[in-house]
Structure formats: structure tokens, C-alpha cells
Amino acid sequence: MSDDLPSVTVRLWRADAVVLFNWLMSTDLNTVPVDHPAQKQALADLASALECDTDVMASTEEELAAAREDVARDMGW
Template sequence: MHQPLPKVSIELWRSDAIVLFDWLMSVDLNTVPITHPAEKQALMDLLTRLETETDVPGVTQEQIDAARAEVAHDMGW
């Protein structure tokens, strides 16, 4: 019998969640450099959580663009 896996809770700035979700939906994870298959699975798990536990999948392109601008603000590059 499997023990439940331990969980952690994190809070993301909504704009970060939007940017991450948009990227995860558009990137080919087979081309993302990974050193272990678990890294790819963890990205897929993050995508699933963002997709099923937030309202982020319903954002518009305008909201995505605004979120990108907010996240990139004052980055210096």
C-alpha cells in the first residue's frame, strides 16, 4: 500500500501563474533541457495544477500580455 506523498503549499503571484501556464501550454517539453525524467513530470504536474485548481486557463491574450509585462517589469534585461 502506497503512503500519500507529502505536499507543500506555495502562493504564486497571479501574473507569474499566468505566464507559467501560457508557457507550459505552448512549449514542447521534449525540447526543454532536463537532466532527469522527473523534471519533465514535475513541469507537467505544475501545468495540471494550474489548469485544474485556478482560473488561469480562462485568461485572454490581453491578460497574458499584461501579466508578462508585470512579471518582466524592472528585470533589467
């Protein structure tokens, strides 16, 4: 993403970031249902931002398992 484009900052619970990054990296975005190609690109951009701007890529399998438990425990539905 270009630095001259408008941007926003999104704060995520680290466990959410770990779970989302793992899912994004293991999902074939060509199979994710989208209404517009921009949605697929936005998911790819999110994965890239999580990879470049955080330390979630270095998460171990144990950290991922713990993050999944924490996030699932926080589910309200």
C-alpha cells in the same frame, strides 16, 4: 497527483502563474533540457496544478499580455 502523497503549497503572484501556465501549455516538454526525466514530469504536474487549481486557464490574450508586462517589469536581472 494522489491526495495521499505529501504535498506543498506554493504561492505565486497571479501574473507569474498566468505567464508560467501559458509557457507550459505552449512548450514541447520533450525539447526542454532536463537532467532527469522527473524534471519534465514535475513541469507537467505544475501545468496540471495550475490548470485544475486556479483560473489561469481562462486568461484572455489581453490578460496574458498584461501579465507578461508586469512580470518583465519586476525583473531584477
